[in-house]
Amino acid sequence: MEKKMKDMDMREILDLTASDAPAPGGGAISAIVGALGSALGRMVLSLSYGKKAFLALDEEIQEKLKEKHEELNLLGDRLFDLMDTDVEAFMGYMKAFRLPKESDEEKRARREAIDEAAVFSMQVPLETAERCVAVLKCLPLIAEYGNKNAITDAGVASLLARAACESALLNVRINLPTIKDEEIHDKAAKRTEELLTLAIELNEEIMQVVYAKLG
Numbered sequence: 001m002e003k004k005m006k007d008m009d010m011r012e013i014l015d016l017t018a019s020d021a022p023a024p025g026g027g028a029i030s031a032i033v034g035a036l037g038s039a040l041g042r043m044v045l046s047l048s049y050g051k052k053a054f055l056a057l058d059e060e061i062q063e064k065l066k067e068k069h070e071e072l073n074l075l076g077d078r079l080f081d082l083m084d085t086d087v088e089a090f091m092g093y094m095k096a097f098r099l100p101k102e103s104d105e106e107k108r109a110r111r112e113a114i115d116e117a118a119v120f121s122m123q124v125p126l127e128t129a130e131r132c133v134a135v136l137k138c139l140p141l142i143a144e145y146g147n148k149n150a151i152t153d154a155g156v157a158s159l160l161a162r163a164a165c166e167s168a169l170l171n172v173r174i175n176l177p178t179i180k181d182e183e184i185h186d187k188a189a190k191r192t193e194e195l196l197t198l199a200i201e202l203n204e205e206i207m208q209v210v211y212a213k214l215g
Helices: 010-017 026-046 059-097 104-145 148-178 182-214
Strands: none
Touching: 026 059, 026 104, 026 182, 059 104, 104 148, 104 182, 148 182
């Protein structure tokens, strides 16, 4: 795929995803969804600034909300980049399998390339999941103090980030059996469980606030 996804419009991304092209797949789409969750969180804050309810908040809370805005901005940018990084990781993995394997030296080089590509293909969605959990950690404060008219947007942001996290972790899981390094494998497997638990707990916390405010 010569053209990067971040240079495509939404219609192109949808059509490419629906095609028989090997990528983008679930990993790249997880990153997009996580970025959208981040964007919605920022939108809630953008709709809060300058409003009476926001100005009535304690200055410390106002400052924390602004910090969350900046954090979400950075997380969204990284997730948007991970969309293409995931595609590159997958294509690199496929490329490694196409390396020559005639001589013993070629076989060894091919095996090493496959092992390296497998680790990278696992690490990219793992980072995506990490960033999605970071998005979720920003949202409780936003749901609590953000513009009440945008409370459903805070809820959708949470649902998207949670779904993106678990979706990315599915891509970690499918790659774990290909990881030969036991230390890398075991560390990633443990972190996968931790991240899924965190995503579920954070989403539940945020959605409780959302539904309470909806009445």
